[in-house]
Amino acid sequence: xxxxxxxxxxxxxxxxxxxxxxxxxxxxxxxxxxxxxxxxxxxxxxxxxxxxxxxxxxxxxxxxxxxxxxxxxxxxxxxxxxxxxxxxxxxxxxxxxxxxxxxxxxxxxxxxxxxxxxxxxxxxxxxxxxxxxxxxxxxxxxxxxxxxxxxxxxxxxxxxxxxxxxxxxxxxxxxxxxxxxxxxxxxxxxxxxxxxxxxxxxxxxxxxxxxxxxxxxxxxxxxxxxxxxxxxxxxxxxxxxxxxxxxxxxxxxxxxxxxxxxxxxxxxxxxxxxxxxxxxxxxxxxxxxxxxxxxxxxxxxxxxxxxxxxxxxxxxxxxxxxxxxxxxxxxxxxxxxxxxxxxxxxxxx
Amino acid sequence: xxxxxxxxxxxxxxxxxxxxxxxxxxxxxxxxxxxxxxxxxxxxxxxxxxxxxxxxxxxxxxxxxxxxxxxxxxxxxxxxxxxxxxxxxxxxxxxxxxxxxxxxxxxxxxxxxxxxxxxxxxxxxxxxxxxxxxxxxxxxxxxxxxxxxxxxxxxxxxxxxxxxxxxxxxxxxxxxxxxxxxxxxxxxxxxxxxxxxxxxxxxxxxxxxxxxxxxxxxxxxxxxxxxxxxxxxxxxxxxxxxxxxxxxxxxxxxxxxxxxxxxxxxxxxxxxxxxxxxxxxxxxxxxxxxxxxxxxxxxxxxxxxxxxxxxxxxxxxxxxxxxxxxxxxxxxxxxxxxxxxxxxxxxxxxxxxxxxxxxxxxxx
Numbered sequence: 131x132x133x134x135x136x137x138x139x140x141x142x143x144x145x146x147x148x149x150x151x152x153x154x155x156x157x158x159x160x161x162x163x164x165x166x167x168x169x170x171x172x173x174x175x176x177x178x179x180x181x182x183x184x185x186x187x188x189x190x191x192x193x194x195x196x197x198x199x200x201x202x203x204x205x206x207x208x209x210x211x212x213x214x215x216x217x218x219x220x221x222x223x224x225x226x227x228x229x230x231x232x233x234x235x236x237x238x239x240x241x242x243x244x245x246x247x248x249x250x251x252x253x254x255x256x257x258x259x260x261x262x263x264x265x266x267x268x269x270x271x272x273x274x275x276x277x278x279x280x281x282x283x284x285x286x287x288x289x290x291x292x293x294x295x296x297x298x299x300x301x302x303x304x305x306x307x308x309x310x311x312x313x314x315x316x317x318x319x320x321x322x323x324x325x326x327x328x329x330x331x332x333x334x335x336x337x338x339x340x341x342x343x344x345x346x347x348x349x350x351x352x353x354x355x356x357x358x359x360x361x362x363x364x365x366x367x368x369x370x371x372x373x374x375x376x377x378x379x380x381x382x383x384x385x386x387x388x389x390x391x392x393x394x395x396x397x398x399x400x401x402x403x404x405x406x407x408x409x410x411x412x413x414x415x416x417x418x419x420x421x422x423x424x425x426x427x428x429x430x431x432x433x434x435x436x437x438x439x440x441x442x443x444x445x446x447x448x449x450x451x452x453x454x455x456x457x458x459x460x461x462x463x464x465x466x467x468x469x470x471x472x473x474x475x476x477x478x479x
Numbered sequence: 480x481x482x483x484x485x486x487x488x489x490x491x492x493x494x495x496x497x498x499x500x501x502x503x504x505x506x507x508x509x510x511x512x513x514x515x516x517x518x519x520x521x522x523x524x525x526x527x528x529x530x531x532x533x534x535x536x537x538x539x540x541x542x543x544x545x546x547x548x549x550x551x552x553x554x555x556x557x558x559x560x561x562x563x564x565x566x567x568x569x570x571x572x573x574x575x576x577x578x579x580x581x582x583x584x585x586x587x588x589x590x591x592x593x594x595x596x597x598x599x600x601x602x603x604x605x606x607x608x609x610x611x612x613x614x615x616x617x618x619x620x621x622x623x624x625x626x627x628x629x630x631x632x633x634x635x636x637x638x639x640x641x642x643x644x645x646x647x648x649x650x651x652x653x654x655x656x657x658x659x660x661x662x663x664x665x666x667x668x669x670x671x672x673x674x675x676x677x678x679x680x681x682x683x684x685x686x687x688x689x690x691x692x693x694x695x696x697x698x699x700x701x702x703x704x705x706x707x708x709x710x711x712x713x714x715x716x717x718x719x720x721x722x723x724x725x726x727x728x729x730x731x732x733x734x735x736x737x738x739x740x741x742x743x744x745x746x747x748x749x750x751x752x753x754x755x756x757x758x759x760x761x762x763x764x765x766x767x768x769x770x771x772x773x774x775x776x777x778x779x780x781x782x783x784x785x786x787x788x789x790x791x792x793x794x795x796x797x798x799x800x801x802x803x804x805x806x807x808x809x810x811x812x813x814x815x816x817x818x819x820x821x822x823x824x825x826x827x828x829x830x831x832x833x834x835x836x837x838x839x840x841x842x843x
Contacts, residue, residue, distance in 0.1 A: 328595075401483055404827065406522075461492050461701060463524020466838040471816030 147244040152274025165250050166270060169257040170236075174268035182268040184233065191295040194229035196220060197288035203477045205248065205282055207326045209318070209338030210413075212285055213252035215479055217259040217267075218342045218413060219364070220289040225347040226360045226416065228299040229291035234260065235269040237286040242277040249283065263342035265289070296355045303358040304379035308447040309425040311418040312389075313346060313438045314339065316368050317396035320410035323478050325399055336395045339414030346437045350418065353431045359419040362412065364479060366470040369408040371417055372455045373469045379419075382452045385445035385467070388460045409470045411478045419447065486700030487523075495705045496528055503532045503712045508664060510800050512654060513671035514541035514828030515699050521837035523701045533708065536663065537833075539653050539755065539798040540671055542618045543570045543826035547752040548786035550646050551576035554615050556781050557644065558589040563779075564607060566600040567615040569593045570826045573819065577787040597629035604633070604641040613775045616643045621673045623647045623764055624738035627745035630766070630773050642775035645765055648751050650674050651682055652762035656753075658690045663800045667711035669704065670696035672726045679734025683722045693720035696730050745770055754822065755795030794821035797830055804831040811835060 150157045167175055174182035200216045210218075217234065224231045236256065240249065260267055267287075318339040325336055343362060350357060359379065363371035368390065376383055392407045400407045414437060420428050425443060432438030448456075455467040485491075511517055517537040520526060526535055539545050555576050558565035565581070572582045572593060585591040594600050597614055604612035616626045626643060633641040650671060657663065670683055675696045686694045693714035697707030707725035714720050724730050742764070751763025766774045788795075792814070793807040804810045804823065814820040816835050823829035 397483070459524050460487065460489055461523050461525075461528065462489070463527045464839070465521070465524050468816075468836055468838065471835075 145246050147240045147242055147246060147249065147274055149242050149274050149276060151240065152272060158272065161246075161272065165246065165253050166272070169250070169253045170260070170267045170270070172266045172268060174266070175270065182233070184268070187232075187292060191297075192293045194224050194227050194291045194293050195288070196223040197286065198223060199284060199286040200479060201281070201284050201477050202323065202479050203281060204323075204326055205252065207338055208322050208335050210340035211252055211255050212283060213254075213256035214259045214340055215413060216285040216287045217256050217263060217265070218340050219479060220287040221263045221265060221342045221344050222362045222413075222416075224289050224291040225344040226299070226362055227293060228297035228347065228351060228355075228357070228360065229293045230348065231263060231265045231289050231291040231344055233268045233290050234265055235288045236267050237271040238273070239280050239284040240272065240274045241280040241282050242274055244282050252283065259342065263344055294351070294355065297351060299357055299360050301359050301361060301375050301378040304375060304381050304383070304419045304447050305358060305421070306381060306447050306449055307422050308358055308419045309422055309443050310372075310383060310385065310445040310447065311420060311425070311429060311432065311441055312368070312391075312415065312444045313418070313432055313441045314415040315391035315393045315396070315440055316363070316412055316415065317392060317400065317407040317410040319413040320367070320478050321396045321399045324403060324405075328403070330399060330402065336393070336399065339412055341414035341437055343414065343416050343437060346416070346432065346435045349431050349435045349438075350428055353427050354424050356424065357418055357420050357428070360416055362416045364413060365411050367407070367409040367411055368417070369406075369455070369467045370470045373467055375417070375419065376455050377453045379447075380450060380453045381447045382449045382454050382456065383445055383447050384456045384458060386458050389442050389444045391440055391442065408467065413479065483700065486698070486702040488702070492701050492705065495702060495709060499533075499705065499709050499712055500530050502709065502716055503530050505715055506532050507666040507712065507715045508534050508536060509667040509669055509708065509711055510536045510538045510657070510663070510665050511669040512538040512540040512650065513669075513674070514544070514826070514830065514833070515673070516540070516669055516671070516697060516704060517830050518828065518833045518837070519699050519701070519704060521833045521839070524837075524839065525701060525704060527839060529708070533712065536665070536800040537797070537803070537830035538657070538800055539753070540619070540650065541798075541823065541826050541828040541830070542622070542648065543574055544794060544798055544822040544829050545648060545653070545753045545755065546571070546574065546617055546646055546822070547754050548576055548788060549752065549783060552578070552783040552786055553781060554644055555579070555581055555584050556783055557613055557775060557779050558584050558591050560779055562610045564590045564592060564603055564610055564612045565615060566592050566594045566603055566612060568595075568617065570828075571615055571617060573825045574822045575789060575820070575825075597625050601629050601632060601638070601641060604638050605636075608640055611640050611642060611778065613642045613644055616645045616647055619648055619650050619671075619674050620677045620742070623746065624677065624741045627741040630745050630770055631741070633773060634770070639772070642773055642778050643766070644775040645746070645763075646751070647746065647764035648753065649748070649762050649764065651678075651685070652759050653753060653756065655685065656756050656759050656762075657799055658686075658692065660799070665692055665800075666715050667693040667695065667720070669707050669711070670694050670722070672696060672698045672703070672729060675726070675734070676729045677735050677738050680722050680724050680730060680732050682734070687720040687722060691720055694722045695725045696722070698726040698729060755798035789820045792821035794823045794831070797823050804834040807831070
């Protein structure tokens with residue numbers, strides 16, 4: 131076979147990520163300019179320094195810092211994509227300690243051969259989601275690995291935020307008597323991904339609930355800062371999150387199965403695939419544990435926010451004798467919820 | 480959701496429970512053959528809602544659980560042969576054999592792939608014409624017709640690199656073995672809904688005729704199961720055991736003729752080794768000689784040394800209904816869903832996995 135001439139090579143590889151895009155040389159600069167800076171532009175990124183330097187807000191209280199990596203497959207799914215997820219996930223992790231996200235960093239690991247178009251769509255989606263969440267991506271990194279060493283694209287984001295002085299939210303703070311609130315219906319993200327992956331075509335396709343929750347948390351904190359616990363039930367689903375909260379707070383909670391909203395499409399897909407919606411991942415809902423006197427006002431504030439319209443009281447912390455979660459089933463039986471063992475659905479976030 | 484919600488409706492469940500409470504006076508012990516029933520019973524907490532006269536025992540109806548360790552060792556050895564792609568349903572991946580699981584073999588370099596259906600295995604065979612693709616055929620009468628269909632398809636396409644390792648098992652012989660052993664005293668059997676959809680309720684007539692035991696075939700929703708329990712209680716109270724169909728929307732007396740025919744064409748009845756039971760005559764399915772070219776056991780004539788069972792594991796007794804998972808000293812201590820020792824904790828249909836997943840809440 132004759133060697134491929136340069137011209138032909140260029141035609142074959144046009145629009146694809148090459149190893150050279152991660153070389154730090156001309157192609158890297160071109161990629162940064164034409165994809166990342168184009169969509170995520172701000173003074174810190176535009177300065178192209180090795181690190182972003184910013185002025186801490188006055189009287190900001192404490193800082194919160196978190197990081198997460200995103201390996202979801204497929205990259206694009208109904209209701210979102212890996213870029214939206216990478217922003218929401220980190221913003222939400224900050225929101226769950228009551229922090230308002232300020233800035234994010236984004237690290238990209240790209241597989242050789244990834245279409246640049248796909249990357250641009252993802253970066254564009256990150257920019258849109260960041261704007262919605264009121265944060266900016268102020269530092270970034272790109273690496274390219276050879277074909278087969280990664281699956282298309284992985285993203286890591288880190289986020290920093292500030293926590294107001296009177297906010298003390300922790301998974302260990304639940305107290306007997308507290309009410310357990312759930313902001314919306316469960317199972318949408320995991321089942322949207324699964325249906326897309328398995329090619330299950332429903333008349334009404336399931337949309338991931340992927341959304342930044344900092345606005346909802348902000349609304350709730352405006353009512354009262356004495357929220358005891360917040361957590362977004364991502365991997366492992368609602369059941370695993372409730373078990374984690376019970377363990378960390380060393381309390382028993384009792385949950386009414388009938389008060390948990392499960393969309394019909396989620397139920398149907400779970401039945402077909404033999405999955406339990408209580409263990410399916412979510413990316414746009416939260417569990418809040420609040421003192422009983424705050425339940426009504428907190429619920430009202432959640433109902434007024436687009437992401438909390440279907441918020442409901444799903445149960446109560448009943449004692450500190452056991453660290454466990456008791457589910458009252460719709461048929462009147464009681465059983466214990468356990469944390470998810472193993473992986474119900476791999477690579478959902 | 481239609482066809483599901485109406486079979487979970489709390490008011491109807493309540494009415495059926497009241498009828499069971501009223502009808503049941505004699506102590507009765509029923510075995511749910513099927514692992515799917517065990518899971519539904521625990522998931523919906525049905526045992527807590529029944530009168531104390533009724534006790535429920537889990538049976539051997541989990542295909543992964545009853546797969547013998549020696550057969551698993553054979554599959555693992557096969558997976559390690561050069562060039563072989565071994566395809567299997569997900570549950571089989573983690574079941575420990577004598578020296579590790581298929582998952583362990585994969586970590587060491589064997590090409591073991593999880594599939595959702597036999598058609599996926601066929602597709603893999605098509606994509607790799609130079610590599611022998613073995614499908615680990617585990618399952619009862621429900622799965623066997625789909626495997627038969629895959630073999631017929633492979634024959635039509637002249638795929639000469641597709642093989643199956645048939646570990647299929649038949650459910651009536653195992654039920655017969657439990658009753659003949661006399662280790663557990665049963666008054667009735669909740670018949671497996673999916674299996675009976677294929678084989679028909681007539682296949683269970685030997686239960687009342689030969690053993691004087693009632694049988695009610697059930698679906699997998701709370702109302703289905705309670706309907707079957709009511710039928711069993713009614714037969715016990717009448718002293719007139721027979722076979723009743725409490726899953727009429729899926730099951731008939733004669734079963735699914737097309738599926739039976741397909742199984743019959745491709746497989747012959749053969750002896751099979753069951754975990755916990757040993758060798759049972761006429762309880763398995765082997766490929767007929769016309770389809771020998773698809774038989775992985777013939778393509779790879781491997782013998783494995785006698786299998787070692789995991790130490791302290793009592794899955795065998797659990798499968799025979801002699802003990803419940805709670806009576807196994809390893810349960811929830813050394814053996815958990817995250818660190819399973821026996822197959823009944825690994826499989827999604829295993830009794831131990833169901834007990835661990837849906838623990839009943841005692842006290843307050």
